[in-house]
Amino acid sequence: MTRPAKIFSISLLTVLLLSGGGGLYLSRCLLAGEEVSIGGPGAAHAADVKYTCGMHPMIIVDEPGLCPICAMDLTPLKSGTGGDGEKSKGERKIKYWVAPMDPTYIRDEAGKSPMGMDLVPVYEDEAATGAVIRIDPVTAQNMGVRTAVAVRTDLSRTVRTVGLVGYEEPRQYSVNSKVAGWVEKLHVAETGEMVRKGQALLEIYSPELVSAQEELLLALANNAALSQSPFPEIADGGKRLLESSRRRLKLWDVSSRQIRDLEQTRQVKKTLTLYAPYGGIVTMKMVNEGMYVQSGMELFQLSDISKVWVFADIYEYELPWVKAGQKATVELPFVGGSTLTGTVSTVYPYVEAKTRTVKARIDLDNPGLELKPDMYVNVRLEGETVQGALAVPGEAVLSSGEQSTVFVALGEGKFEPRRVKTGLQGEGGMIEIRQGLLDGEKVVTSAQFMLDSESKLREAIQKMLEPAGEPEPAGPEEEIDDLFGEEKEDLDELF
Structure with a gap:
């Protein structure tokens, strides 16, 4: 090559170097004596890269x-x-x-x-998540790898737990005194005694009650005298005073019968009797004979146990199977194994701090009073059946706390780790797969921890390795030597 031709070639080469990577490709072709077509097959091939x-x-x-x-x-x-x-x-x-x-x-x-x-x-030749694990079939057999098919099935669960009999809260009553006085006689003197509605509880002496009786007798006499008055307003005033005296005694829990006896006999009684406004069992007695009681003081607590509540302890993982309205069977283990059927009326919206359970309330009739408050019973709840759920054996699912994983058997010793979302767990150990699997896919049910360790190890090694097929970056001097060879020597001679 003559010197002017070399100078022209070097000048053209310099321009191409300054033009970037595309110039390198063009310069290589020019130096090799090849034809270059810009936008030709090379560009079309680059456009097809995915x-x-x-x-x-x-x-x-x-x-x-x-x-x-x-x-x-x-x-x-x-x-x-x-x-x-x-x-x-x-x-x-x-x-x-x-x-x-x-x-x-x-x-x-x-x-x-x-x-x-x-x-x-x-x-089919791709893995959805992570790398596919390949294990020799003989090795898989030695590891004890077993598989099961994800199938559509009906899931059900029977929740067996313990319950505690309690009082029906709306049928618990408190009896108190509305006037201050002394208890002259106590008719109900024992805790646990059955009390009927309207039964006499105690006789109380109160100066206020004595004064109220005298006022009623005066109002009665006044009404009789004013009823003959020719002025209607005066007669009505006597009637209003009489009704006011009667209402005062009624508000102090004096019975209508005692008021009628007072009006008929016209004799003031020292003591008046207080009657039970409700029926039930005396669960607490806070008064004795001769005791002075203040107005508003609680005297008795009565509870009607003809109907009771059973509080069943439900663990958190069993909550999806328990709902209000479902039937419940209560077994009395110490009463000949007799059973009663009730309904779950309420699932309480909080967790007991000590037991970490949720209370489910069962309402029961108690005609023979077999159920005693604070008695322990066995409870069986039949959960509603979930039909057509995609399920796998529970041992196929590996849970890390944040996510659940199964290993899908692809055949020929290939296993694919796949994240799934689980749902309910049935009676036979089957667990619902809501997302992540298809019908008919096989999942590994044993030796998953070995497969999981293998996949984690391969993933860690792959991250530490350099990407395959990428050459190490060459220095500027080495790159020029590889690209231009003899032309670089002519450039050195020129300068």
């Missing part, structure tokens, strides 16, 4: 950017893996469709995710 995420291979887009799931940089898809055109895509078989933002939301057909995004196809 980009994917190394952690979520179901993400395939046309332009570089960030993964919508983990926000990692997308990488170019290697030839043969992203599908060379529509032909290779058509040859790949779609395994299921997954939501871009929720890997546990999978469906067997295209559609929309709960967030309104289009579902992304996952092919």
Whole structure:
């Protein structure tokens, strides 16, 4: 090559170097004596490059950017893996469709995710989450790997627990005195005694009651005298005074019969009798004969136990199976094993701090008074059956506290770790899978901890390794030597 030609070649080379990466490609072709067509087959091939995420291979887009799931940089898809055109895509078989933002939301057909995004196809040669684990079948047999099929089934559960008999709160009564005085005689003197409504409780002497009786007799005589008055207003005044005296005694719990006896006999009584306003068992007695009582002081507590409440302890994991309105069977273990049937009326909206249980209240009739307050009973609640639930054995699910994982057996010694969302757990140990599995898929039911350790180990090693196929960055001097070779030597001679 002549010197002017060299100078022209070097000048052109310098311009191409300053133009960037595209210039490097063009300069290499020029130096090699090849024809270069800008925007030709090379550019068309670059436009066909697809980009994917190394952690979520179901993400395939046309332009570089960030993964919508983990926000990692997308990488170019290697030839043969992203599908060379529509032909290779058509040859790949779609395994299921997954939501871009929720890997546990999978469906067997295209559609929309709960967030309104289009579902992304996952092919059979891809893993939905994490890397597929490959284990030799002989090794898997030695590990004791067993599988079960995810099937649609009916889930039910019988909750067996203990209950405590209690009083029906609306049938608990407090009896008190509305006047101050001395208890002359106590008719009900024992705790636990059965009291009928209207039964005499005690006789009380009160100066206020004596004065009220005298006022009633005066009002009665006054009304008789004024009733003959020719003036209607005066006659009405006598009647109003009489009614006021009667009402005063009634407000002090003096019975209507005692008031009628007073009006007939016209004799003031030293003591008046207080009667039970309710019927029930005397559960507490706070008064004795001869005792001075203040107005408003509580004298008795009465409880009607013809109906009782049974408080059943429900653990937190059993709460989905217990609802108000369902039938309950109560067994009395110390009364010949007899059973009673009731209804769950209330599931209390708080947890007992000491027992970590929720109280479910069962209302029961107690005609023979077999149920005694504070008695322990056995309770059996039949939960409502969940029909057509997708379920797997409970031992197939690994729970880390934040997420649940199952290992899907893909065949030929391949296992795929997949996140799932679980639901109710049935009587036979079956657990509902709400998201993350499809009907008929096989899950591992034993040796999952070994598979989980293997997947975690491989993931950690993969993160520590350098990305395959990326050469180490070369220095500027080495890069020029590789690209230009002899032309660089001519450049050195010139300068």
